[in-house]
Amino acid sequence: MSETVIKLDNIDVFFDKGKEADQIKAVQNVSLEVEKGDIYGVVGYSGAGKSTLVRVINLLQIPTNGTITINGKVIFSNQAGKQTMLSAKELREERRGIGMIFQHFNLLEERTVIENVKFALRHSHLKEKEIDERAQELLDLVDLGDRGDAYPAQLSGGQQQRVAIARALANKPDILISDEATSALDPKNTTQILELLARLNKELGLTIVLITHEMDAVKKVANKVAVMSAGQIIERGSLLDIFTNSQSELTKELVGTEQNSQDALSILRKSQNTDAKNTTILKLTYEGNSTSDPIVTKLYSEFGVQASIIYGNVELLRDTPVGTLYVVVSGDDDSRRKAIDYLHTAGVQATEISLSEGSDK
Numbered sequence: 254m255s256e257t258v259i260k261l262d263n264i265d266v267f268f269d270k271g272k273e274a275d276q277i278k279a280v281q282n283v284s285l286e287v288e289k290g291d292i293y294g295v296v297g298y299s300g301a302g303k304s305t306l307v308r309v310i311n312l313l314q315i316p317t318n319g320t321i322t323i324n325g326k327v328i329f330s331n332q333a334g335k336q337t338m339l340s341a342k343e344l345r346e347e348r349r350g351i352g353m354i355f356q357h358f359n360l361l362e363e364r365t366v367i368e369n370v371k372f373a374l375r376h377s378h379l380k381e382k383e384i385d386e387r388a389q390e391l392l393d394l395v396d397l398g399d400r401g402d403a404y405p406a407q408l409s410g411g412q413q414q415r416v417a418i419a420r421a422l423a424n425k426p427d428i429l430i431s432d433e434a435t436s437a438l439d440p441k442n443t444t445q446i447l448e449l450l451a452r453l454n455k456e457l458g459l460t461i462v463l464i465t466h467e468m469d470a471v472k473k474v475a476n477k478v479a480v481m482s483a484g485q486i487i488e489r490g491s492l493l494d495i496f497t498n499s500q501s502e503l504t505k506e507l508v509g510t511e512q513n514s515q516d517a518l519s520i521l522r523k524s525q526n527t528d529a530k531n532t533t534i535l536k537l538t539y540e541g542n543s544t545s546d547p548i549v550t551k552l553y554s555e556f557g558v559q560a561s562i563i564y565g566n567v568e569l570l571r572d573t574p575v576g577t578l579y580v581v582v583s584g585d586d587d588s589r590r591k592a593i594d595y596l597h598t599a600g601v602q603a604t605e606i607s608l609s610e611g612s613d614k
C-alpha cells in the first residue's frame with residue numbers, strides 16, 4: 254500500500270500588509286498528499302504561490318491555517334484558531350528529514366566543495382573522520398568525487414547545483430524539496446540535474462517535490478503534477494492525465510501542445526463540411542511504443558474505415574512516449590462504432606471532437 258509522506262490539509266498562508274483589505278493571500282485552502290517515492294511536480298507561473306506552499310512543508314513558512322503532517326506526524330496545526338506546533342528542538346530534528354535545493358545554489362563561496370558538504374553535517378553526531386567519509390560519499394553520489402578541493406566559483410552552474418544536492422542529502426533526508434533548482438541552468442545542465450534527481454529517487458527511495466514554472470522539467474521526471482494559480486491548486490493528476498487530458502486553460506497553456514491541435518482543428522473547420530455524413534473527428538491518445546501507422550492502417554484493413562491524420566504529436570513523458578493524433582475518420586456508422594471499440598480495446602483513448610468552435614464532445 255502506498256504511504257503518504259507529506260499531507261497538507263486546508264493550508265492558508267496570508268501575508269499581512271496592515272489593513273485586512275491589503276492582505277496577500279499567497280496560498281488559499283490548499284490540500285496536497287505526496288506519497289513515498291513520488292516526484293511530485295508543482296507548476297505555475299511566477300507569483301502563483303508555489304514557493305510559499307513548499308516552504309510550509311518544513312515550516313520555513315508558518316501557515317495562517319491548516320494542518321501539516323509529515324510521515325504520519327502532525328508537525329503543525331491551526332484549525333479554528335487552535336494552534337499546535339512542535340517544540341523548537343523537535344522541529345529542528347524534523348527539518349533534518351527534509352532537504353531543500355534552490356535556484357541559486359546558496360553555497361559558501363569561500364569554502365571548498367567538500368567543506369560546503371561538511372558544513373551541513375556540523376550538528377550531526379558523527380565523529381570528524383566519519384564526517385569526512387560521509388562528505389566524500391555524498392560527492393561520489395553526485396559524481397563530483399574528484400572536485401572536493403575546488404571552490405564553488407571554479408565549477409559550472411550544474412556542478413554547483415550538484416554540490417547543493419549533496420549538501421541537502423547530508424543528513425539522509427527522505428524528502429527533497431527542489432525550488433526552481435534548474436531555472437538558472439542551461440538545457441544540458443538542466444537535463445543532468447533532472448536525471449540525477451530521478452536516479453536519487455530510484456536508488457534512495459527519495460520523495461521529491463519539484464517546484465518549477467517549466468512543464469518540460471516536470472515532463473522529464475515527475476509522476477504526479479499539481480498546477481497552481483493565484484494561491485490555489487487548480488488541477489492535479491498523474492503526469493499522463495495532465496498531459497493528455499488537461500482540463501483548465503492554464504494547464505493546457507503550460508502543457509503547450511493544445512495550441513497546435515487547436516490550429517489544426519481551425520484549419521479543418523475552414524476546409525471541411527462540418528456536417529459531413531459518415532465522418533467523425535477523433536482525438537486519439539496512446540501510450541508506449543505503438544506508432545500512429547499501425548493504428549491508422551488497422552482501422553482501414555479491419556473495419557473499412559478511412560482515417561487521415563490532421564495533427565500528430567509524440568511527447569516523452571519520463572521515458573514513455575505518449576502520442577496524440579487528431580484523425581478524420583470516414584465510414585458508415587456501424588464501422589466507425591466498431592473501429593472506436595477496437596481502439597479502446599487496443600489501449601488507445603478515443604474522444605470524439607466537435608468542430609464547433611473550441612469544444613470537445
Ligand SMILES: Nc1ncnc2c1ncn2[C@@H]1O[C@H](COP(=O)(O)OP(=O)(O)OP(=O)(O)O)[C@@H](O)[C@H]1O
Nearest residue numbers: 268277278279297298299300301302303304305306
Ligand atoms: N514574505 C512575504 N511577504 C509578503 N508577500 C509575500 C511573501 N512571500 C511571498 N509573498 C507573495 O505571495 C505570493 C506568492 O509568492 P510565491 O513566491 O510563493 O510564488 P511562486 O509561485 O513561488 O513564484 P516565484 O517563482 O516568482 O517565487 C506573491 O504575490 C508574493 O509576492
